[in-house]
Amino acid sequence: MGHSQLDLTGKTAVVIGGTSGIGLALAKGLAEAGANVVPTGRRENLVTQAAEEVRQRNRGSLAMTCDVTDAASLAKLRDAAIAAFGSVEILVNCAGKTKRTPTLQVSKQEWNDNCTKSPHTRPVKPRSRR
Numbered sequence: 001m002g003h004s005q006l007d008l009t010g011k012t013a014v015v016i017g018g019t020s021g022i023g024l025a026l027a028k029g030l031a032e033a034g035a036n037v038v039p040t041g042r043r044e045n046l047v048t049q050a051a052e053e054v055r056q057r058n059r060g061s062l063a064m065t066c067d068v069t070d071a072a073s074l075a076k077l078r079d080a081a082i083a084a085f086g087s088v089e090i091l092v093n094c095a096g097k098t099k100r101t102p103t104l105q106v107s108k109q110e111w112n113d114n115c116t117k118s119p120h121t122r123p124v125k126p127r128s129r130r
Contacts, residue, residue, distance in 0.1 A: 013030045017068070
């Protein structure tokens with residue numbers, strides 16, 4: 001049974017950047033609401049831990065790393081999630097990078113690069129079921 005106010009039983013969520021911070025909190029919340037959750041990121045140890053936290057909530061998960069800046073990596077993740085769960089109904093992108101520099105010390109170029117260079121995400125396209 002899902003969360004009392006949001007039942008996602010039978011749904012599958014992929015959370016890119018779902019291994020720490022807000023992404024991990026969302027992955028756990030989606031699992032508590034009943035969804036199978038694939039939390040992913042670049043660091044294998046964090047992916048494994050996040051997937052285990054989903055499984056501890058009696059939900060299905062995959063432990064698979066993904067680099068959001070690499071279209072082939074995203075396609076591999078999509079294909080694996082669909083192969084494991086049949087479909088993906090929820091896609092959350094919490095991927096980001098952090099550079100711990102005081103704001104006033106960040107150059108205008110760095111600021112613009114962080115704000116304008118979006119990752120190469122592609123929508124999860126439905127596949128026909130046979």
